[in-house]
Amino acid sequence: MTEEIETTEPPAMKTEIHSTGGDGRISDRVKISAEHVSAYFGKTQAVKDVSLNIPEHAVVAIIGPSGCGKSTFLRSINRMHELIPDSRLTGKIALDGEDVYKMDAVLLRKKIGMVFQKANPFPTMSIYDNVAAGLRMGGMHDRKKISEIVERSLQQAALWSEVKDLLYKSGASLSGGQQQRLCIARALAVNPEVLLMDEPASALDPISTAKVEDLIYELKKTYTIAIVTHNMQQAARVSDYTAFFYMGELIEYDETRKIFTMPSKKQTEDYVTGRFG
Amino acid sequence: MSDSRFWLRKYFSIAMFTLCGLSVVIAFIPLILIFYRTIAFGASALDWNFFTKLPTPVGETGGGLANAIVGTLILVGLGCCLSLPVGVMAGIYLSEYGQNWFGNTVRFLTDVLNGVPSIVTGVVAYTLVVLPMKHFSAYAGGVALGILMIPTITRTTEEILKTVPHTLREAALALGIPQWKTSLQIVLRTAIGGVVTGIMLAIARAAGETAPLLFTALNNRFWHTSLGQPIASLTVFIYNYSVSPFEDWIAQAWAGALVLMILILLLSIAVRFATRSSLSER
Numbered sequence: 001m002t003e004e005i006e007t008t009e010p011p012a013m014k015t016e017i018h019s020t021g022g023d024g025r026i027s028d029r030v031k032i033s034a035e036h037v038s039a040y041f042g043k044t045q046a047v048k049d050v051s052l053n054i055p056e057h058a059v060v061a062i063i064g065p066s067g068c069g070k071s072t073f074l075r076s077i078n079r080m081h082e083l084i085p086d087s088r089l090t091g092k093i094a095l096d097g098e099d100v101y102k103m104d105a106v107l108l109r110k111k112i113g114m115v116f117q118k119a120n121p122f123p124t125m126s127i128y129d130n131v132a133a134g135l136r137m138g139g140m141h142d143r144k145k146i147s148e149i150v151e152r153s154l155q156q157a158a159l160w161s162e163v164k165d166l167l168y169k170s171g172a173s174l175s176g177g178q179q180q181r182l183c184i185a186r187a188l189a190v191n192p193e194v195l196l197m198d199e200p201a202s203a204l205d206p207i208s209t210a211k212v213e214d215l216i217y218e219l220k221k222t223y224t225i226a227i228v229t230h231n232m233q234q235a236a237r238v239s240d241y242t243a244f245f246y247m248g249e250l251i252e253y254d255e256t257r258k259i260f261t262m263p264s265k266k267q268t269e270d271y272v273t274g275r276f277g
Numbered sequence: 278m279s280d281s282r283f284w285l286r287k288y289f290s291i292a293m294f295t296l297c298g299l300s301v302v303i304a305f306i307p308l309i310l311i312f313y314r315t316i317a318f319g320a321s322a323l324d325w326n327f328f329t330k331l332p333t334p335v336g337e338t339g340g341g342l343a344n345a346i347v348g349t350l351i352l353v354g355l356g357c358c359l360s361l362p363v364g365v366m367a368g369i370y371l372s373e374y375g376q377n378w379f380g381n382t383v384r385f386l387t388d389v390l391n392g393v394p395s396i397v398t399g400v401v402a403y404t405l406v407v408l409p410m411k412h413f414s415a416y417a418g419g420v421a422l423g424i425l426m427i428p429t430i431t432r433t434t435e436e437i438l439k440t441v442p443h444t445l446r447e448a449a450l451a452l453g454i455p456q457w458k459t460s461l462q463i464v465l466r467t468a469i470g471g472v473v474t475g476i477m478l479a480i481a482r483a484a485g486e487t488a489p490l491l492f493t494a495l496n497n498r499f500w501h502t503s504l505g506q507p508i509a510s511l512t513v514f515i516y517n518y519s520v521s522p523f524e525d526w527i528a529q530a531w532a533g534a535l536v537l538m539i540l541i542l543l544l545s546i547a548v549r550f551a552t553r554s555s556l557s558e559r
Binding site for chain 2: 078109113120
């Protein structure tokens with residue numbers, strides 16, 4: 001590693017915070033820091049030397065055209081990338097200053113939850129069991145505590161009122177939007193510190209999308225969130241910071257308002273104004 | 278022009294559909310014939326004695342194959358004790374961890390083992406169990422059937438587990454669920470119906486085997502008193518009786534075949550019922 005580490009720092013906190021983003025609770029503590037991260041599939045390099053910091057209680061949107069490495073970068077953070085055969089990663093990713101690649105992957109993934117593009121509830125489990133799965137398989141057996149957490153998580157995911165009478169039905173019986181919120185509840189149940197969302201609303205209709213976005217806005221009070229999205233309006237609506245990826249490189253990372261109103265790079269401007277991508 | 282093409286396509290479609298239907302019928306004919314013959318010839322020799330009495334000497338009526346029915350169940354049970362844990366776990370290994378040279382080698386050898394004639398499996402069990410024990414036994418028969426069942430169970434388990442979407446594994450791992458729990462409680466649980474079907478196939482095949490039992494479990498005209506002794510089985514009785522010149526024995530062979538078929542059918546239904554999903558879909 002070279003001496004000069006050029007990390008794209010989050011811009012210094014200003015008194016005024018992005019109107020759609022925060023409620024002033026973004027701390028200036030760095031939750032996740034990536035330094036010179038490169039990710040490979042075999043010989044293909046999907047992420048090229050990316051460095052960025054994610055502050056605690058912030059929502060960071062990662063945008064960019066398809067195949068730009070944004071999902072791969074997200075999946076490197078909770079070490080899902082390494083599950084793909086022939087994959088490789090260089091550089092350093094730290095959670096609260098601790099190198100995630102030196103931590104136990106199972107413990108790490110308890111701290112960094114993930115929501116996937118396509119809702120993937122466990123098909124053989126009921127709604128209740130889906131949410132309880134992470135707890136039970138993490139070794140919790142106190143039934144009362146589990147049912148409290150299940151209810152709380154479903155409430156946090158804004159799903160409780162819709163499913164409270166069908167908790168013992170199959171998770172697969174819900175609509176697409178409900179399934180995605182079930183997956184969010186499932187991720188929240190294990191009480192992570194960070195939530196990674198890989199295009200969580202791309203398969204949802206506008207109403208469900210709005211619900212998920214409202215949810216993100218609520219969740220940032222407790223969690224640090226990184227969200228990959230194809231939808232630039234969504235990035236503008238939900239995030240405090242936006243990272244623009246192109247061809248595996250991090251082109252620009254700044255306050256969301258800046259990225260969408262006065263980006264400093266030509267490529268960013270072209271992308272957010274819809275000239276390409 | 279386009280009109281004639283339309284009709285051409287229509288007729289072609291009808292022709293293909295008919296061919297497919299015809300193939301189904303052709304495939305069913307032997308099955309129906311076997312069922313018909315077995316029921317027609319076997320049912321007449323079936324009575325209560327068949328299920329409760331021991332075989333009788335030639336000419337003496339009123340005997341049954343109770344010991345052979347129990348023997349077949351015991352032999353298949355012993356085979357399951359060996360093949361279920363080994364086969365299912367090997368299948369999990371191949372599907373979840375076996376993407377390497379070792380996995381490929383195991384996969385290849387399993388396919389080879391699947392193609393080995395069952396009488397060879399009998400010879401193996403003879404060498405492994407009968408020779409050291411110096412006598413034929415139920416254990417030897419169980420080992421022979423177990424070895425026979427392992428490759429079927431391994432490969433079907435692997436293939437079924439592979440159909441579980443990768444996204445489910447990712448969802449589980451991303452929750453901080455350890456890999457082994459993901460394999461057992463998410464992947465295996467999702468695919469358990471298919472795994473059970475594979476096991477049932479293996480059981481059905483093993484229950485119908487005669488060759489590997491001929492010089493392992495041998496046969497027994499009486500009740501066995503321990504599993505270390507030769508034991509009766511329906512298939513060996515069917516074999517012995519059907520080549521005999523005595524009419525009542527031949528009739529009993531048909532009845533034995535019918536009972537074997539019904540046993541496997543009942544077992545399949547029972548297992549299906551026991552492993553069905555308890556969740557209502559809608």
